[in-house]
Amino acid sequence: MSRHFLLSAAARRLSVREVLGMSDAQAFERFRAMRWGREGEAVCPACGVAEQPWFLPSRRQWRGRACGHTVSVTSGRMFAHRKLPLQVYLGAIAIYSTAAKGLSALQRSRDRDVQYKRAFVMMHKIRERLMVPRDATAPSGEVQRDGASTNGSVRPENRADERVDRRLAENQNPDQRCVLVMRETHPADDPLGRVGGKRTLTVIIGRENQTDVGAPAARFIAPGATLSADASDAYDLRHGRYARRRVNHQHADRAADGTTDKQAEAYFSRFRRMQIGQHHTFGVSRPARYANEAAYREDTRRGSNGAIFDDILAKCARTRPHRDRCGDRQGNTARPELLAA
Ligand SMILES: [Zn+2]
The missing domain is CATH 3.30.420.10 (Ribonuclease H-like superfamily/Ribonuclease H)
Known part of the structure; x- marks a missing residue:
């Protein structure tokens, strides 16, 4: 029998320990590269004018030459208004990437000593990003x-004479x-x-x-x-x-x-x-x-954990959060979702 893919060296391209040990500058560079690519920002992220914004090294932010707006590497994206260092978000994505059977918010909250609610929202932000279609063509073949x-489960009553027929629609x-x-x-x-x-x-x-x-x-x-x-x-x-x-x-x-x-x-x-x-x-x-x-x-x-990490990080760094899904912590639960592709 052939060896399981996850046992092979090809499955291991990411060290969670390295990600958690990143300096502020390394974490910032990783996010920046994922959001804009190695070439950097050709247009102002705030107003869209095709003019490279000023970079403010001490704040690790940009200021638009035309509009004067200041933007950070997460502005207008998944982790906008973040309260924690970038490494925390990178670490969350790294641990999530390696969890082949998913990761519960309770486990995450204990792993990182954060409140359950915070862990729950972060996990769902990542899950929401995964909803972006991976391939726009229709399945064929x-x-x-x-x-x-x-x-669907209905717990049966303790006493046999009080139990109902759970096959009936009512x-x-x-x-x-x-x-x-x-x-x-x-x-x-x-x-x-x-x-x-x-x-x-x-x-x-x-x-x-x-x-x-x-x-x-x-x-x-x-x-x-x-x-x-x-x-x-x-x-x-x-x-x-x-x-x-x-x-x-x-x-x-x-x-x-x-x-x-x-x-x-x-x-x-x-x-x-x-x-x-x-x-x-x-x-x-x-x-x-x-x-x-x-x-x-x-x-x-069949992808390495490094490739999955890069893919999820790119989705989080580049795409805007959906307006319906903002304010999860403030009680704005998403409308019932019917589709995922
Ligand atoms: Zn601008």
């Missing part, structure tokens, strides 16, 4: 689909959601010899039925793709836009013609381990972020 419910948890995964796989004749899942899209739907499952497929998957799934009738197709392959797990894991939904199930393997081992529950306002985080970790499973 073979796409495997599967669903799994979350927030006795189910109203917070129950279904995570639907649509996973494009590498083609059998991939020129680089890659196998398994290529790209993973997740969507939060109400129930695993034809209506809820069918709509995201029509919206996201390229016409002409082959959709593989298990035998559940939720995955029946009501139009001829896609080719269809099914495997009945009562008879075999992999059908005689080679049809399988193993890659979709592999996604849920990681998702469930994240849930059971780290988060326990995903709540109702942010399940899309957790589902997408598991998808991100699946898609980057």
Whole structure:
């Protein structure tokens, strides 16, 4: 049996200890390079005038030549209005990058001796950045689909005569959601010899039925793709836009013609381990972020921790925070999110 990728030296390209030990100047340089690249800032970050702003070395800030505004390396981005040194944010991203099964805010709060609320907000800021689409093209070729419910458990009453039938709709948890995964796989004749899942899209739907499952497929998957799934009738197709392959797990894991939904199930393997081992529950306002985080970790499973760190840091350093998501600590909970891609 071949060795697991995470055991190889190629998986280790980042030392969390080095990141945590960075000086102020090193942390600043790392952020600056991630935000603007090695060439520096060609335009004023405050007003957009194409004129290199003055750099104020003692403050590590810039001042626009035309507008006179002062901006820092995090202004207008994910960690704007930060209260802690840059190393703290770099350290958070470094530890998060290496957590293959996710990282709970409680653990982070104890690791770094910060309040739970602060750790929770920082983790969610990173998760929110991961929601930025990793690839704008529609999945094509073979796409495997599967669903799994979350927030669905109802604790049975202690006494047997007080227990209800938890299969009935009226006795189910109203917070129950279904995570639907649509996973494009590498083609059998991939020129680089890659196998398994290529790209993973997740969507939060109400129930695993034809209506809820069918709509995201029509919206996201390229016409002409082959959709593989298990035998559940939720995955029946009501139009001829896609080719269809099914495997009945009562008879075999992999059908005689080679049809399988193993890659979709592999996604849920990681998702469930994240849930059971780290988060326990995903709540109702942010399940899309957790589902997408598991998808991100699946898609980057063969990347070194250094590459993942650089990718997440670039996302945090470059993109603006979404207005809906500002003020998490002030009680502005995000609107229910339905989509993650
Ligand atoms: Zn300016």
